[in-house]
Amino acid sequence: MSFTVAIDGPAASGKGTISRALAARFGMRHLDTGLLYRAVGARVDAGEEAIAAARTLTPEDLARDDLRGPAAASAASRVAVIPEVRAALLDFQRSFARAPEGAVLDGRDICTVICPDAEVKLYVTAAPEIRAERRYAELVARGMDVTREGVLKDVLARDARDMGRADAPLVAAPDATVLDTSEMGIEEAVAAAVDLVARARGG
Numbered sequence: 723m724s725f726t727v728a729i730d731g732p733a734a735s736g737k738g739t740i741s742r743a744l745a746a747r748f749g750m751r752h753l754d755t756g757l758l759y760r761a762v763g764a765r766v767d768a769g770e771e772a773i774a775a776a777r778t779l780t781p782e783d784l785a786r787d788d789l790r791g792p793a794a795a796s797a798a799s800r801v802a803v804i805p806e807v808r809a810a811l812l813d814f815q816r817s818f819a820r821a822p823e824g825a826v827l828d829g830r831d832i833c834t835v836i837c838p839d840a841e842v843k844l845y846v847t848a849a850p851e852i853r854a855e856r857r858y859a860e861l862v863a864r865g866m867d868v869t870r871e872g873v874l875k876d877v878l879a880r881d882a883r884d885m886g887r888a889d890a891p892l893v894a895a896p897d898a899t900v901l902d903t904s905e906m907g908i909e910e911a912v913a914a915a916v917d918l919v920a921r922a923r924g925g
């Protein structure tokens with residue numbers, strides 16, 4: 723029987739960091755669903771039509787090295803409002819969630835739409851200025867030419883688009899545990915999530 727951990731939250735809240743740690747700790751597979759939308763957004767920026775790109779996404783698209791930057795993030799949130807794009811990515815995410823060894827999926831609509839029956843549901847958040855500062859430091863460390871103001875503006879614009887869209891908006895599922903990492907370091911945030919999953923797995 724599969725075991726699914728569903729994690730949602732706004733940009734740079736720490737979803738990926740927590741998801742990777744849980745997957746390593748419990749031997750589960752991890753899917754960063756944001757990468758799917760980033761890959762579709764990158765193909766649209768290259769001139770393709772969004773729905774066709776979502777329907778023909780390949781492993782090579784997901785392996786592109788330009789998906790982590792702000793341009794792909796912004797393109798992702800623009801294609802993510804299109805219902806047919808979301809629908810095209812649904813089956814892949816649901817079948818991933820059924821991995822026999824268990825799966826952690828992180829994104830915006832995992833608890834609410836993709837895996838509403840997940841054994842563990844988590845909503846990871848933090849104050850926007852703190853998230854923007856973390857993302858700024860991450861992008862600078864990757865050698866990207868960004869400013870604090872620019873990153874904060876991008877994060878706020880993306881949050882507004884993700885929370886305001888009609889189809890699968892970002893919202894904390896009523897039955898999700900909310901983890902506000904504003905005043906938590908990575909270790910503390912990961913420990914809280916590990917504790918939650920360990921309890922749900924029965925030890």
Ligand SMILES: Nc1ncnc2c1ncn2[C@@H]1O[C@H](COP(=O)(O)OP(=O)(O)O)[C@@H](O)[C@H]1O
Pocket residue numbers: 731732733734735736737738739740856857859860903906907908909911
């Ligand atoms: N609790 C935390 N305290 C400080 N930095 C964090 C914390 N959680 C994540 N980070 C850092 O913030 C950045 C964004 O985290 P990430 O896990 O990629 O967020 P998300 O997947 O929600 O976009 C990364 O550089 C990560 O190392």
Ligand SMILES: Nc1ccn([C@@H]2O[C@H](COP(=O)(O)OP(=O)(O)O)[C@@H](O)[C@H]2O)c(=O)n1
Pocket residue numbers: 731732733734735738755756757759760795798799800802828829830831832880884
């Ligand atoms: N399940 C998901 C995952 C991402 N997305 C979209 O994809 C964008 C990029 O997601 P991401 O998870 O890579 O972004 P970060 O939180 O890492 O900044 C988001 O801003 C959303 O618009 C979505 O709509 N649904």
